[in-house]
Amino acid sequence: AQSVTQLDSQVPVFEEAPVELRCNYSSSVSVYLFWYVQYPNQGLQLLLKYLSGSTLVESINGFEAEFNKSQTSFHLRKPSVHISDTAEYFCAVSGGGTPLVFGKGTRLSVIA
Amino acid sequence: EAGVVQSPRYKIIEKKQPVAFWCNPISGHNTLYWYRQNLGQGPELLIRYENEEAVDDSQLPKDRFSAERLKGVDSTLKIQPAELGDSAVYLCASEGGRAFKDEQFFGPGTRLTVL
Numbered sequence: 001a002q003s004v005t006q007l008d009s010q011v012p013v014f015e016e017a018p019v020e021l022r023c024n025y026s027s028s029v030s031v032y033l034f035w036y037v038q039y040p041n042q043g044l045q046l047l048l049k050y051l052s053g054s055t056l057v058e059s060i061n062g063f064e065a066e067f068n069k070s071q072t073s074f075h076l077r078k079p080s081v082h083i084s085d086t087a088e089y090f091c092a093v094s095g096g097g098t099p100l101v102f103g104k105g106t107r108l109s110v111i112a
Numbered sequence: 113e114a115g116v117v118q119s120p121r122y123k124i125i126e127k128k129q130p131v132a133f134w135c136n137p138i139s140g141h142n143t144l145y146w147y148r149q150n151l152g153q154g155p156e157l158l159i160r161y162e163n164e165e166a167v168d169d170s171q172l173p174k175d176r177f178s179a180e181r182l183k184g185v186d187s188t189l190k191i192q193p194a195e196l197g198d199s200a201v202y203l204c205a206s207e208g209g210r211a212f213k214d215e216q217f218f219g220p221g222t223r224l225t226v227l
Contacts, residue, residue, distance in 0.1 A: 004154075032214055043116070043203060043218035044155070051214060090154050099145070099168060100216065102154030 002027040002093050006103035013081055014111050021076040021106045023065075023091035031095040033074040035065055038088040038105075047089070050074065061085075086110045114138070116219035118204050124225045130192035133222045137185070137206030144181060145216060146189050147203040155203055161187065191224075199226045 007022040025031060032051050036044040048059040055067040065076045074091060091103040117136040125131050137144050142163050147155035158177065160168040163184035172179065176195070181187040191198055201223050205216040 009152075036218075041220070043220045044205075045218070046215050049215065092154070094214065099157045099160060100155075102156070104152065104154050 002031070002095065002098060002101045004091050004093050004101055004103035006091055006106050008106050009104065010107045010109065012109045012111060015083055016080045018079050019077065019081050019085075019108065021089050021091075021108065023074045023076065023103060025072050025074065025091070025093045027072075027093060027095055029095045029098075031093050033065075033067060034092040034094075034100070035059075035063070035074070035076050036090045036092060036102075038090065040087075044090065047076075081108070081110050083110050083112060116204055116206050116217055118202075118219035118222055120222055121220060122223050122225075124227065125194055126227050127196055128193040130190065131194050131224060132188055132190045133202050133204075133224075135187045135189070135204030135219060137187070137204070138208070138217055141206035141208030141217070142184070143207040144187050145203075145205040145207070146179060146187070147205065149201040149203055149221070151200070158189070158202075194224075194226045196226050199224055 003026045005024045013019045034049045035047040037047045038044045048057045050057050050067045058064045063078045088105045088107050090105045092100045094100045119134050144161040146158040149155045159172045159179050161181045164181050179189045201221040203221045204219045207216045
């Protein structure tokens with residue numbers, strides 16, 4: 001069975017500061033990894049994904065995540081956050097024909 | 113292109129009452145998912161459809177929950193009777209098309225409150 005652990009339930013950070021949201025997964029098969037973002041009162045939106053190839057993946061709004069197979073991690077980073085990045089972020093894993101399994105989420109609060 | 117549409121957005125009912133949620137996926141998406149998201153948790157899969165066939169419903173509490181996807185497009189999720197513990201956000205997602213393999217598109221969800 002696959003599982004996802006998001007180590008931080010809440011992360012407060014000042015505007016323009018860097019941020020890292022941590023995600024570790026457990027799986028016995030090759031995995032696909034995802035980060036979804038959920039703004040208040042909205043559905044989940046895909047932020048970025050790793051399927052194969054380069055282990056560093058980027059989103060259009062400045063986030064990046066690196067797949068680290070040896071550490072079974074897929075941490076999300078941004079060098080400088082904005083107020084508009086305030087949201088809930090979910091890490092998810094799938095693979096081997098299994099459905100998406102989500103972590104419990106990390107609430108990012110950007111402080112002006 | 114319209115996204116995944118869900119209705120209603122909010123529903124408040126008393127326990128033991130029935131309730132139904134509706135989902136219209138993105139046009140052309142053959143795969144449809146229903147998730148339940150409890151407060152402070154990530155979404156958990158309830159059921160997955162490939163066209164009109166339910167291919168994974170192992171997590172659906174079949175004593176009170178039912179779902180259908182007639183004609184392989186819209187889908188309805190029903191709870192009868194509802195219990196206090198069913199209070200959650202019910203999310204619908206769809207997937208399809210080679211360009212977006214393994215990417216699920218989510219609707220805004222239906223927030224259910226059972227009193």
